[in-house]
Amino acid sequence: MSEVLVLAETTSAGVRKPTLELLTAARALGEPAAVIFGEASDQVVSQLGEYGATKVYAVSSPDMQEFLSLPKAEAVVQIAQAANPVAVMVTSGPEGKDIAARVAVRLNAGILPDATKVSLDGDKVSGVQTVFAGRFQATSQVQRGPAVVTMRPNATAAEAAPASAQVEHVDVSVGDNAKGARVASREPKVSTGRPELTDAAVVVAGGRGVGSEEGFQVIEKTADALGGAVGASRTVTDQHWAAHELQVGQTGKTVAPSLYVAAGISGAIQHRAGMQSSKTIVVVNKDAKAPMFQIADFGVVGDLHAVLPALIDEVAKRKG
Amino acid sequence: MKIVVLVKYVPEPTATWKFAPDLTVDRAGVEGRLSELDEYAVEQAAQLAEKGVASEVVFLTVGPAKATEGLRKALAIGGNTAVHVVDDAIHGSCALGTSLVLAKALEKTGYDLILTGMASTDAELSIVPQMVADRLGINQGTFAGELSVDGSSVTIRRDTDVATERVTIALPAIVSVTDQTGEARYPAFKAIMGAKKKPITTMSLADLGLSADQVGWAAASTKVVDVAPTPARTAGTIITDDGTGGSQVADFLADRGFI
Numbered sequence: 001m002s003e004v005l006v007l008a009e010t011t012s013a014g015v016r017k018p019t020l021e022l023l024t025a026a027r028a029l030g031e032p033a034a035v036i037f038g039e040a041s042d043q044v045v046s047q048l049g050e051y052g053a054t055k056v057y058a059v060s061s062p063d064m065q066e067f068l069s070l071p072k073a074e075a076v077v078q079i080a081q082a083a084n085p086v087a088v089m090v091t092s093g094p095e096g097k098d099i100a101a102r103v104a105v106r107l108n109a110g111i112l113p114d115a116t117k118v119s120l121d122g123d124k125v126s127g128v129q130t131v132f133a134g135r136f137q138a139t140s141q142v143q144r145g146p147a148v149v150t151m152r153p154n155a156t157a158a159e160a161a162p163a164s165a166q167v168e169h170v171d172v173s174v175g176d177n178a179k180g181a182r183v184a185s186r187e188p189k190v191s192t193g194r195p196e197l198t199d200a201a202v203v204v205a206g207g208r209g210v211g212s213e214e215g216f217q218v219i220e221k222t223a224d225a226l227g228g229a230v231g232a233s234r235t236v237t238d239q240h241w242a243a244h245e246l247q248v249g250q251t252g253k254t255v256a257p258s259l260y261v262a263a264g265i266s267g268a269i270q271h272r273a274g275m276q277s278s279k280t281i282v283v284v285n286k287d288a289k290a291p292m293f294q295i296a297d298f299g300v301v302g303d304l305h306a307v308l309p310a311l312i313d314e315v316a317k318r319k320g
Numbered sequence: 321m322k323i324v325v326l327v328k329y330v331p332e333p334t335a336t337w338k339f340a341p342d343l344t345v346d347r348a349g350v351e352g353r354l355s356e357l358d359e360y361a362v363e364q365a366a367q368l369a370e371k372g373v374a375s376e377v378v379f380l381t382v383g384p385a386k387a388t389e390g391l392r393k394a395l396a397i398g399g400n401t402a403v404h405v406v407d408d409a410i411h412g413s414c415a416l417g418t419s420l421v422l423a424k425a426l427e428k429t430g431y432d433l434i435l436t437g438m439a440s441t442d443a444e445l446s447i448v449p450q451m452v453a454d455r456l457g458i459n460q461g462t463f464a465g466e467l468s469v470d471g472s473s474v475t476i477r478r479d480t481d482v483a484t485e486r487v488t489i490a491l492p493a494i495v496s497v498t499d500q501t502g503e504a505r506y507p508a509f510k511a512i513m514g515a516k517k518k519p520i521t522t523m524s525l526a527d528l529g530l531s532a533d534q535v536g537w538a539a540a541s542t543k544v545v546d547v548a549p550t551p552a553r554t555a556g557t558i559i560t561d562d563g564t565g566g567s568q569v570a571d572f573l574a575d576r577g578f579i
Contacts, residue, residue, distance in 0.1 A: 011482065068459075068460075068461065068485075068487050068489070070459070070460075093480065093481050094462060094463045094478060094479075094480045094481075095480055097446050097447055097450065097462070098450050098460070098462055100447065101415075101447035101448075101449075101450035101451045101454070102450055102451070102453075102454045104415075104416060104447070104451065104541075105416065105419065105451050105454040105455060106454065108416070108541070109541060110414065110416075110540075110541035110542040111414075111415060111416070111447060111541070111542065112542060113415075113445045113446070113447055114444070114445070126545070130550065131443070131444075131547075132337045132442075133333065134550060135337070135549065135550055136339075136547050136548065136549055136550060137547070137548050137549075137550055138343075138544050138546070138547045139544070139545050139546040139547070140542045140543060140544050140545065141542065141543055141545045142541065142542050143540060143541050143542060143543060144541055177457065180458075180459035180489060180490040180493070181459045181460065181461060181487055181488070181489040181490070181493070182487065182488050182489075183485050183486070183487050184475070184486045184487065184488050185485065185486045186483045186484075186485045186486075187483055187484045187485075188482060188483045189481075189482055189483060189484070196481065198481060202578065226573075226578065226579075234499075244465070244479065244500060245479055250357075250439075250441070250444070251357070251438065251498055251499045258578075259573070259576070259578050269333060269334065270333075273444075276550075280576055280578075281553075281556075282569060282572065282573070284565070284569070288558075288560070293556075293558055295553050295556075296556040296558065297553070297554075297556040297557075297572075298556050298557050298558075298569065298572040299556055299557070299558040299559070300558075300559055300560075300561050300565040300568065300569060301558065301559070301560045301561060302560065302561025302565045303561070306561065306563075306565070306566070307561055307565040307566045307569065308566065309566070310565065310566020310567060311566040311567075311569045311570055312566075313566070314566055314567045314569075314570035315570060315573075315579055318570065318574065318579055319579070
């Protein structure tokens with residue numbers, strides 16, 4: 001079976017959830033081989049193995065983190081040229097897109113950005129993408145490989161399939177021409193203790209209807225009551241009632257949680273594009289005509305400042 | 321400093337979009353506009369010209385004849401001239417093909433800094449800028465929420481899932497900007513009229529030294545083989561809050577196993 005190169009992302013807490021999803025999706029195409037930058041700790045290697053990686057390419061290049069994406073793309077290209085994989089898979093996101101696009105040009109290979117599903121027909125890789133602001137599902141077939149795929153987080157349920165991962169250390173030569181974009185500073189996101197927005201199973205999001213920065217707090221409290229992440233519409237982040245990184249929609253994050261609670265969000269097409277793959281949608285809005293109700297599984301026409309506090313109390317009561 | 325802004329003429333987001341029989345986007349049968357996400361790049365270029373950082377701003381698009389409308393809109397916001405690559409053989413190009421056409425056109429126009437939007441509002445791929453960078457052998461800074469330019473470099477702020485980065489990129493470079501950089505101005509009537517006098521140069525594949533078999537549908541590295549409407553969501557239960565709204569939501573969430 002052919003290898004599938006899977007670009008693994010790790011944090012101090014171990015392998016990120018979207019990477020476990022990638023490994024799971026990769027198994028439909030071939031044998032997952034993870035690529036990691038930095039130290040291949042026992043914890044990371046065993047976690048990658050648990051989700052099916054039979055090989056871990058550990059790329060050591062001490063200064064790689066100082067430069068934007070290009071050295072990583074060169075490393076992936078060099079590994080791909082040697083391993084001849086059926087596909088190269090990364091997680092959709094700023095860095096994943098940067099790497100995938102460059103890799104596709106270098107390998108003159110078809111790219112499937114933001115795939116939600118991948119499959120293999122004979123020797124050709126196909127992927128499903130959500131297009132036209134979520135209105136259609138398009139299946140595309142890669143005509144020349146290896147298929148370069150960026151997968152949407154939360155589109156695949158991560159499932160373990162234990163394998164024993166063999167570590168292979170790779171030395172990659174990164175040319176000076178790959179070092180033209182230097183990261184001057186990198187400020188890690190401050191942990192709120194809440195799940196990451198793109199990985200969360202539950203997202204509670206607020207829109208214009210929250211009314212103010214103080215008004216947005218009820219969104220945070222509801223998210224905490226339900227153990228979810230906090231999201232926001234563009235109006236809220238433009239008004240600085242919440243941080244930009246919480247924005248859900250076309251110019252923010254795309255999420256697909258099991259539960260999405262939209263409070264005070266009218267549901268402009270740009271917002272819906274970022275969340276309409278959510279499995280269950282609950283809407284609270286004063287305006288019965290808000291387009292958001294059209295995609296609601298359960299909707300309450302009412303003031304979020306009355307409905308959400310009552311919900312928080314009910315959740316506390318039921319949890320005992 | 322010469323700035324080239326890559327812009328795309330896209331179907332109006334609120335219009336009903338259709339697929340053509342070859343499963344490409346039917347661009348002829350739908351009203352179009354300058355991609356809203358490219359307007360942010362146009363605005364940044366206009367501001368850099370006003371600050372005296374840019375001595376020349378050129379808008380570049382690849383698209384059907386109607387795409388001229390998008391260039392006129394950009395020229396009403398700012399800039400000096402525009403280039404329109406139009407050729408029937410480009411129809412159906414994949415991202416690799418599109419980036420090849422853009423890169424060849426950029427070699428013709430010349431550039432110090434290339435700006436564009438973070439994505440097109442039709443395909444929403446966010447991969448073409450990096451491909452153009454790779455083909456031209458230049459640096460890139462994508463998803464910039466802020467940018468500043470000095471003589472030899474551009475510095476951007478970008479947010480990834482895990483960090484906020486400040487990146488200094490040596491010129492020449494391509495930078496894609498997000499809506500965080502600020503809304504585009506609304507052009508005044510005088511600017512709209514003035515834009516009509518700004519020159520638009522048309523180029524074909526032959527002008528770029530490309531042959532029809534290098535791009536377009538036949539050369540595409542990916543092909544759409546099936547499209548299906550996203551299954552409609554089944555109509556939900558909508559209630560009006562009578563004081564029990566919160567507990568009814570709780571009932572629903574408990575029923576679905578979320579509490």
